[in-house]
Amino acid sequence: MRYLGLIIASVFLLHASAGLSYIQVKDVTMIPDGEDLRLQVNYTLEPFAKLYVLALGCRHIEPELIRLFSSYQNVKTVKAKPTTATLVVESAGTYLDGYYLYDAKPLSAPVSRFTVVYPEGVTRTFINVTATPSIFVEKNALRMAAR
Numbered sequence: 001m002r003y004l005g006l007i008i009a010s011v012f013l014l015h016a017s018a019g020l021s022y023i024q025v026k027d028v029t030m031i032p033d034g035e036d037l038r039l040q041v042n043y044t045l046e047p048f049a050k051l052y053v054l055a056l057g058c059r060h061i062e063p064e065l066i067r068l069f070s071s072y073q074n075v076k077t078v079k080a081k082p083t084t085a086t087l088v089v090e091s092a093g094t095y096l097d098g099y100y101l102y103d104a105k106p107l108s109a110p111v112s113r114f115t116v117v118y119p120e121g122v123t124r125t126f127i128n129v130t131a132t133p134s135i136f137v138e139k140n141a142l143r144m145a146a147r
Contacts, residue, residue: 022049027113037092071105104134
């Protein structure tokens with residue numbers, strides 16, 4: 001079993017170092033939360049990567065998920081599973097006159113479906129995006145959504 005893990009890891013690392021993307025992002029959901037953003041990413045893995053994750057866990061694919069949002073500072077993985085991950089971008093928004101403002105930031109790869117869930121429950125979906133949308137959220141709306 002140990003040797004199988006080494007073989008899988010070697011193939012996975014060779015595949016990744018060749019510049020081949022082993023993660024295909026299906027969709028991203030962005031949820032503003034004060035200064036932070038919560039990002040839910042749904043993806044598929046290529047067969048070797050899927051085998052690697054099943055054998056050794058998701059921690060080695062987390063850097064690739066974080067790299068998708070590399071234009072942000074302070075991106076952290078909260079939870080990663082074989083097909084979905086939750087990330088948090090700390091201090092992504094700026095507070096100004098009762099509103100949190102989140103500037104658009106480029107993504108390292110295109111995303112076919114990007115959804116923003118506003119605190120009031122309203123959702124807005126964008127198709128084939130290469131950057132996060134620029135949005136603003138009223139501070140009081142965040143408080144009401146927390147209740």
